Amino acid sequence: MEKPYVVGIDIGGTNSVFGIVDARGTILCSDSVKTQAYDKVEDYVDAVCAKLLPLIESEGGAEKIKGIGVGAPNGNYYSGTIEFAPNLPWKGVIHLAELFEQRIGIPTALTNDANAAAIGEMTYGAARGMKDFIMITLGTGVGSGIVINGQMVYGHDGFAGELGHTIIRRENGRMCGCGRKGCLETYCSATGVARTAREFLIARSDESLLRNIPAEEISSKDVFDAAEKGDKLAQEIFEFTGHLLGEALADFVAFSSPEAIVLFGGLAKSGDYIMKPVEKALNDNVLNIFKGKAKLLVSELKDSDAAVLGASALGWEVKDLK
Template sequence: MNTNMEKPYVVGIDIGGTNTVFGIVDARGTVIASSSIKTGAYTEVETYVDEVCKNLLPLLEANGGKDKIKGIGVGAPNGNYYTGTIEFAPNLPWKGVIPLAALFEERLGIPTALTNDANAAAIGEMTYGAARGMKDFIMITLGTGVGSGIVINGQLVYGHDGFAGELGHVIVRRENGRVCGCGRKGCLETYCSATGVARTAREFLTARTEPSLLRSIPAENITSKDVYDAAVKGDKLAQDIFNFTGTILGEALADAIAFSSPEAIVLFGGLAKSGDYIFKPIQESIDKNVLNIYKGKTKLLMSELKDADAAVLGASALGWELK
């Protein structure tokens, strides 16, 4: 991390489909000021950038001005680190290829780097969290989808085009695989995201007859949090949903271990907070499926980034690397 006293801060901007959160972060990973706007309220990207800057500039002024900022890091869906562009993001209001890093650089005069949200989370974990000091680890984000950031020899893997590391779209079920938002069938994220857990719940409730607390909720409204709440109360069907989900994720992670032999796999996101209900079946499935030479070598860890700050911290970590 290249920090100096003249420029003790970085800015992190996390662009989600609903909200954009941004903040100023110091070298210890403390978010010293933050704010947010609604992403979807701006159909023109220029207006959106203006609005972020309008809200960010007072925060900068209150903390020593733009001269104190080493760089800006942006985490965004379909963000390409090499080009600083967001490319064909399905959940954002702007279509096509958007030169977002350049727009912020021009507007603020501060060097700006951009990558996708899961890669940003991985860099954040390596800079401030559970992967500090690790040179080989895989970050798995379990949210609306399944994202991943893969670090090998201390470097995030971007691939030749900037889009490497999409473990959420490895195909885990070829027979009757679930349809994925990407247009293919059987992707990991259709089973192991928060959305995937809700899909499993609906399938289980239809296929099975035993009583369950989940039957009192309209099927289309069930969330992964509902499944967790039921599991904690001893609901067998809910616990089986976690076992099913963890088993599939563990199989995919056993394959991932085979290609990069990571020191750890770090799980991040709401679903990861289900504790043993999800960690236990994942660990058992990894142990059962991993190649012998890797057995017992890769730790399964929970992210150490504070939820409220995680997105901003992850994005901000990119800022330290800018010259």
């Protein structure tokens, strides 16, 4: 009999959220632990299992679980490892999938968080039934998952699809956490929007509600709230951000001719402020043979559920343990 449930574990820099999910994408139960509270990865795995194992028992035990999927920063699908993740407390190469398999006895697969989001969107969300699409996650950074012919693109080493680190500004580009300058994520992430706000406020003298907030404390949510109140400067910040993102998406379309580009994350929920300039710049810059072909969609997964759902979708694909 087909096992009816999977487990999804999303490892964030601050919190790790996990839950049990059925085939329809319903999260039956969930819990979380603080990622940063555990300096040793073994202690972290113990802490997750202490909360996860009772959830598994409450849904009928391990024999009802097809697999465990883990989404993590710098996650390598091929090896089940997290490799040199700057925002996690464990350094170097961590064999996390193996640790969970040994501890729980359920086959476990791991990938990076943006790929997990793409798999979740394909399994439960806006990309259901699609074989070719690109997922762009607009959070603290810009992540991406590329699906071609129904398959996730991992490349030869497991790390393909770092579209957030394509360079969009060669001249005077912003410094990126990756050590290079001008990466897409320095402009089109939530952090990038806040940086743009600070730059605009320094360079210009027009009035803005954003001037009431200490510059270093401005967030992308503050920019959205100001735009909603009719603040012209805030609206121009979104215009600038959306234009750069749309130009970059036009290049990504040329790469894989996707049926759709799905945007996920808080910024994608900024409505027309971001979507209109993105769509215009995409249409203005895309190669003629691709014009009007790639749909621009916003994720259908609820923010609060998306991380667990994305990771859990990987659980349906895992092979049984030998």
